[in-house]
Amino acid sequence: MNVVFLSHVCDRKASNGGMVYSNQIISQLQRICDRVDVLYVYENPPKWRRWKIAHAFLRSIFARNPAKVIYFDRAETRRSFSEKIQASNADVVIFDHLETVIYMRPVLDRVRLVLIQHNDEARLYKERLMKIRHPLLAPLLKAECRKLVNFQKYAYTKIKNKIFISLDEMKSETESIDFDNRFCLLPSFDSSVSEKCHDCSHGEPINVAFLGNMDWWPNQDAVNWLLEEVFPHVVTDIKLHLIGMNSDADRYRRSNVVGHGFVRDATAIWEKANIFLAPIVSGAGLNLKVAEIIYNRKSIISTPRGVRGIPLIGDPAILIKQTAIEWISALNDRRQLDELNRTLPLIQNSSLFERRTSSDRLKLFLETCK
Numbered sequence: 001m002n003v004v005f006l007s008h009v010c011d012r013k014a015s016n017g018g019m020v021y022s023n024q025i026i027s028q029l030q031r032i033c034d035r036v037d038v039l040y041v042y043e044n045p046p047k048w049r050r051w052k053i054a055h056a057f058l059r060s061i062f063a064r065n066p067a068k069v070i071y072f073d074r075a076e077t078r079r080s081f082s083e084k085i086q087a088s089n090a091d092v093v094i095f096d097h098l099e100t101v102i103y104m105r106p107v108l109d110r111v112r113l114v115l116i117q118h119n120d121e122a123r124l125y126k127e128r129l130m131k132i133r134h135p136l137l138a139p140l141l142k143a144e145c146r147k148l149v150n151f152q153k154y155a156y157t158k159i160k161n162k163i164f165i166s167l168d169e170m171k172s173e174t175e176s177i178d179f180d181n182r183f184c185l186l187p188s189f190d191s192s193v194s195e196k197c198h199d200c201s202h203g204e205p206i207n208v209a210f211l212g213n214m215d216w217w218p219n220q221d222a223v224n225w226l227l228e229e230v231f232p233h234v235v236t237d238i239k240l241h242l243i244g245m246n247s248d249a250d251r252y253r254r255s256n257v258v259g260h261g262f263v264r265d266a267t268a269i270w271e272k273a274n275i276f277l278a279p280i281v282s283g284a285g286l287n288l289k290v291a292e293i294i295y296n297r298k299s300i301i302s303t304p305r306g307v308r309g310i311p312l313i314g315d316p317a318i319l320i321k322q323t324a325i326e327w328i329s330a331l332n333d334r335r336q337l338d339e340l341n342r343t344l345p346l347i348q349n350s351s352l353f354e355r356r357t358s359s360d361r362l363k364l365f366l367e368t369c370k
Helices: 017-032 048-061 075-088 099-104 122-131 137-158 167-176 217-233 266-270 288-295 322-332 334-344 345-353 355-365
Strands: 004-010 035-042 092-096 112-117 160-163 180-186 206-211 238-243 256-257 275-278 299-302 318-320
Touching: 004 017, 004 075, 017 035, 017 092, 017 355, 035 075, 048 137, 075 099, 092 099, 099 112, 099 137, 099 206, 099 318, 112 137, 112 238, 122 137, 137 334, 160 167, 167 180, 180 355, 206 217, 206 288, 217 322, 266 322, 275 288, 275 334, 288 299, 299 322, 299 334, 322 334
Parallel strands: 004 035, 004 092, 092 112, 112 160, 160 180, 206 238, 206 275, 238 256, 275 299, 299 318
Antiparallel strands: none
8 A cells, every 4th residue: 555645844853742643643654554655845844934824814815715724835745746646656645634635636536535633623723713802813813714614624525534633523523524434543652661750758849740842822821721720829849840842931930840841852751750730721632742641651630621532441540630729639639649659540541552553453444445
């Protein structure tokens, strides 16, 4: 089986969850397919990015497609994509992220099409829009949102084979639009599972950590909520480690908060704490970092939104807390934190994210694509 995989931006640091998930799928495809050709709209994060975004918005005022799609529509990519399909004799073309569906037209009729839906993009856009009250910008973005909803419906209608990262969003999509072949592919990992780091003795601060790219607005919302609504009321001696791109920004500095920025060495991440926090209050899809935390058998305190889309079973190492009051209570319970510090997630939950099992399922899905 020959596959052409089209994605939008190649982030060689893989500093965001979307790029990590895409790389995981590419790795699995290379194991199970005869040939895999990978093409990016932008081989590197584009220069003058803000200007390009503004230009896309201006073009979208007079266009059917939203700015988010126009931004990734490039004539040179159209040419190279068409040439790649012909040269590789592709059996399957995979569009990674909704925006890449704009390149669907040159694909031959005999080729099977697959869409990888990282998030419900329309729902995510609507949620972000609710936070914007600017009298001029808000109406423009509402029009953009309507265009994005229509583009997503178009993609769902034209592409009958879809891969979802989130089980919840896959089920939600089946309720609105009928299609032939759907598949939930959870994030998967094949790295060695980390060991528990040093237990805090009595009198030492409890180390907890948040893992996420702080350029992504749902992660910003999460940490802001934690620092503003929860931490001012926590009296337990806790040290919070923020790990991820721009987590060392001045805005997050507190006496009991350490920002480490982007950490390339995975081992160094898991040495920071035995308890991780996922105070996710916005966003769509599945939180890949939560999956990675559970795979590495670290205890976690999460909002329901943080574990959304993951088919977990009850687990003493995974605490689900909804409100700020519940979070304050949990973080002020030193006895419970000490217990979490020693507890590993159940193997039934951590094994959900093992790559060796997901590769076989992905191969079966591709073989049944229409």
